[in-house]
Amino acid sequence: MSMEDVFERSDTSCPLVVVDAQVLDLTEFLRAHPGGSAVLLANLGRNASADFHHVSAHARPGVRRKLQQLAVAEVDTVPLPTAWVSLGELFDHVRLVRNSFAVQLSPERDPVQDLIYLGQSYHHLLDDHLRAFVEGFSALLGRTADPALLRRLDELSSDAQSRVEDSLAKSDASATASLARWVQQHCIVLLDDSVARTSAAVRALRTSCIESAARVEEIMSVIEAWINKSDEAKRDDA
Secondary structure, rough: OHHHHHHOOOOOEEOOEEEOOOHHHHHHHEEOOOOOOOHHHHHOOOHHHHHHOOOOOHHHHHHHHHEEEEEEEOOOOOOHHHHHHHHHHHHHHHHHHHHHHHHOOOOOOHHHHHHHHHHHHHHHHHHHHHHHHHHHHHHHOOOOOOOOOOOOHHHHHHHHHHHHHHHHHHHHHHHHHHHHHHHHHHHHHHHHHHHHHHHHHHHOOOOHHHHHHHHHHHHHHHHHHHHHHHHHHHHHHO
């Protein structure tokens, strides 16, 4: 099974992750995980080996045996062309950010806490992650990131922080919950599309770098269109 297959098949009803080239089905383990299900759901469809080994308790023999029980397949690793290695890294980065937004809203928290968490994630998306995506995908296409696009991200980041702070200051639970839902859905729309197109770009590398470049161009267009829509939402709120 390829990493693209793992991504495409993995969701909350079929939670797959990869650790040490083994595809793990977490269906029966989500509720039993000592650290809670959210940390597992945040890694769906991605190679979580580095994160897994970062936890010292995971070196225990019992944990290793549990991995063997959860394994359902091996990952078919196909080396990417040298010039495209960073595409695989971007694919993992986009997927991780997308997953983090998917697990943010919690029925166990009040709307204020939801908006605080989502507001922070939204700010980081605009301030850090999207900048890294724009710069990384641009580099794959052999060009530098558009300075005007990066400036717009900076402006949106400042505006997003202000919108969240203003909403929290008004102490309107309904409006706060509405903004939290909007932030989550607005970001997931972008990230779902970006992950799917990045997966297609990685898969295309098996046959054609030209097709992969076309998929990366599509990702850049998707990001720019999303930024335009964010600008429109900002003007509507003004």
